[in-house]
Amino acid sequence: MNLDAELDVWRRQWQSGTTIPLDLRKRVERRSRWMKIGLIADILVTVVMGGGSTVWALRSWQPDTVLLSAAIWLFLAAAWTIVFTFSRGSWSPSAVDTAAFVDLSIRRCRGTLAAIRFAAGLFLCEIAFSLGWIHHYSPEGRKPIWTWLFFSSLRIDIIWLATLAFFGFLIWYRRSQRAELAYLVNLGQSVGTD
Amino acid sequence: MDRAALERHFDGVLAAHGPALSRLAGSYTNTPSDRDDLLQEIAIAIWQALPRFRGDCSERTFLFRIAHNRGIAYLARSRSQMPGLAEEIEVHDPAPDPESELAQEQSTARLRRAIHRLPVAYRQVVTLTLEGLGYGEIAEVLGISESNVGVRLSRARQILRESLEDRR
Numbered sequence: 001m002n003l004d005a006e007l008d009v010w011r012r013q014w015q016s017g018t019t020i021p022l023d024l025r026k027r028v029e030r031r032s033r034w035m036k037i038g039l040i041a042d043i044l045v046t047v048v049m050g051g052g053s054t055v056w057a058l059r060s061w062q063p064d065t066v067l068l069s070a071a072i073w074l075f076l077a078a079a080w081t082i083v084f085t086f087s088r089g090s091w092s093p094s095a096v097d098t099a100a101f102v103d104l105s106i107r108r109c110r111g112t113l114a115a116i117r118f119a120a121g122l123f124l125c126e127i128a129f130s131l132g133w134i135h136h137y138s139p140e141g142r143k144p145i146w147t148w149l150f151f152s153s154l155r156i157d158i159i160w161l162a163t164l165a166f167f168g169f170l171i172w173y174r175r176s177q178r179a180e181l182a183y184l185v186n187l188g189q190s191v192g193t194d
Numbered sequence: 195m196d197r198a199a200l201e202r203h204f205d206g207v208l209a210a211h212g213p214a215l216s217r218l219a220g221s222y223t224n225t226p227s228d229r230d231d232l233l234q235e236i237a238i239a240i241w242q243a244l245p246r247f248r249g250d251c252s253e254r255t256f257l258f259r260i261a262h263n264r265g266i267a268y269l270a271r272s273r274s275q276m277p278g279l280a281e282e283i284e285v286h287d288p289a290p291d292p293e294s295e296l297a298q299e300q301s302t303a304r305l306r307r308a309i310h311r312l313p314v315a316y317r318q319v320v321t322l323t324l325e326g327l328g329y330g331e332i333a334e335v336l337g338i339s340e341s342n343v344g345v346r347l348s349r350a351r352q353i354l355r356e357s358l359e360d361r362r
Contacts, residue, residue: 014324
């Protein structure tokens, strides 16, 4: 083996022991933890909302509760579709190196941004259905629609407040994800990915 | 450069050179936790020095010079020039398909141990060479002449070759 070839072999071996920057590794691990927590939360919501509404519908066996239960299951199915679609391939890096970790983080960010858009649409559908359902089946619904919609009862007020809080959170989260994506794309260019 | 730009620059520098700096830190330390501690020190030193970087040399030379200075300071502090626990030296992170890379891992581990056993002056020259620096850059990083780099590298390679042969 000539001297340069020997050095080349050593160089490849030396550099094959690539370690991932601590900050990036922690970022990916933190996100993985949150994804698992999110999955558990989704399962809990499915069990509580889906199961609860089903039990209620079976006990009362009234058209309103049956409709509510069916709609809840429909929304849950839509929510799970979003979860599966946008988290596919985002659970673990394709390799244990810096480029793969950056690539995974970028995919997660893009998936989250797309999921935020769909979540906002789904939430609007849920709110529309909830308001329609309450208006149709509760005595409060006999008031004129515009009077009823705004500040006619505590339940409606809570729905509006929840909507405001949810969209406030979505806007903030979207902004933070976009900033993170910009940072990661920049990082990706530094390490030669994306 | 404002703070936000400096932070972005710092993040970019660590992303681009982090693995090399980690390997250099590993060449001065005996355990993964010591390596991470030294890497942290190096990162802090880079953060403090980065605003003063005026482009007199390449950024890589600048970073490696800081890394080696911190490495030397670490050795002076810990008085651990001789690695005692070769089996604790972390070789690298686990690969997705460990079986297929076993042979590669073993020879890599042998090389790392052999480098780790070199005297510091030789170890520095070898690690910088293996990171792809030329004689001129190494001379700048270590503050020695290019001919001295050549002499040290030649001796280091001889020792490495013998060490790797012995352990085959």
